[in-house]
Amino acid sequence: MRVLVIGAGIGGLCLAQGLLRAGIDVRIYEREASVDSRYQGFRIGLGGPGLAGLLECLPPRLHPLLEASTGELSGERRVVDHRLAELARLDPMHGGMATDRHVLRHLLLSGLGERIEFGKRLVEYTELADGTVRAVFADGSTAEGDLLVGADGVGSPVRRQLLPHAEVATVGGGGVLGRTPLTERFAALVPGYGTLVRGPEANILLGKMDFRRPPHLAAAELAPDVVLPQTGSYLRWAMLLPDNTRLVAGDWAATRDVLLELLDGWHPDLVELVRHSDVVNSSPLTIGYAKPVPHWGTRPVTLLGDAVHVMPPSGGQGANTAFRDAALLCRMLTAVHRGEAELLPAVERYEREMLDYGFAAVADSVAKLPTFAAR
Ligand SMILES: Cc1cc2nc3c(=O)[nH]c(=O)nc-3n(C[C@H](O)[C@H](O)[C@H](O)COP(=O)(O)OP(=O)(O)OC[C@H]3O[C@@H](n4cnc5c(N)ncnc54)[C@H](O)[C@@H]3O)c2cc1C
Structure with missing residues (x-):
């Protein structure tokens, strides 16, 4: 099984680490020319299921470095x-x-080597007759896999193609x-x-x-x-x-x-x-937030993190939810890899669970906006 991850933000990279740990063939494609192209460094507070998801995917040998390169949040x-x-x-x-997003991204790149390609902007995907999927990039190149995961953030081209009716509202x-x-x-x-x-x-x-x-x-x-x-x-x-x-x-x-x-x-x-x-x-x-979307018919294409449930930073849950998604999807795909589950039912289980807690987190973050916003 080959998994194509679109986007090397913190959610996509966390998933890639988990899949690598499970021995699954994973490729990551990021539109930026390098991890340092734009600084994008800001503090992210992690805890609960989000932190647990990150620790589940990150190899244990890197846990002491994660601890040392972060700060107290209590x-x-x-x-x-x-x-x-x-x-x-x-x-x-x-x-x-x-945690700092920029430092975390560097940590999450460890060991991915040639599995990650920068300067690859996805423009569209095509589902092929044999059930696999082809990613098409702006430079004309393509890649094929059994599952394509859109971890491509708030403006996600994967979401736009998969769920053209999904809306992101702006505060x-x-x-x-x-x-x-x-x-x-x-x-x-x-x-x-x-x-x-x-x-x-x-x-x-x-x-x-x-x-x-x-x-x-x-x-x-x-x-x-x-x-x-x-x-x-x-x-x-x-x-x-x-x-x-x-x-x-x-x-x-x-x-x-x-x-x-x-x-x-x-x-x-x-x-x-x-x-x-x-x-x-x-x-x-x-500041934007996703309007809830009902489950769609599962395809060999799915979504993770801000690509599906972007939320205002007022709840401090966006990254936490992306890590929770990564760990859950990784568990489902590990079962497929071991021959214990079929691909599409496993992806559907992930999607249904993710939509429940993901949009609950969006609602909670939107509810917290008034305390964060100017009166
Ligand atoms: C001010 C602020 C504070 C925050 N604080 C917290 C907090 O305390 N706790 C918390 O949990 N969350 C917090 N968040 C939210 C958190 O930062 C996001 O939810 C999280 O970064 C989402 O990760 P992601 O991997 O889904 O998306 P992103 O990090 O946006 O990554 C998407 C990646 O996809 C790439 N990409 C986009 N389009 C393409 C394409 N066509 N082809 C290839 N690659 C593409 C992008 O370049 C990017 O690298 C905060 C957000 C903000 C703005």
């Missing part, structure tokens, strides 16, 4: 006003892991994702799991990515065959604004000036946090 959740006066303290969270207003190098001053803003700043015209969600050890040094010591990027700890902040008309995509300096104007009268630590934001890793953000 403790109190504070709500403060724009002058940093405490408004509320929510129940503490325990047992999570703060109104403007979103901004910022990243500022961590200093003692900024670390004090997030003493525990996270801090929500409720301001007059915008709310800011603050989260700390404080690496236990510099990822590249941890890799050199714990798994010298793995190359992790050299990156420092940071504070991730996400801001939702009533409108996005003044945000300038592709020009962070101009966007930052708009935000600084808006923060007039806010606590100086928050103003400085925005002023010192990192130009490369901060940008306006479009």
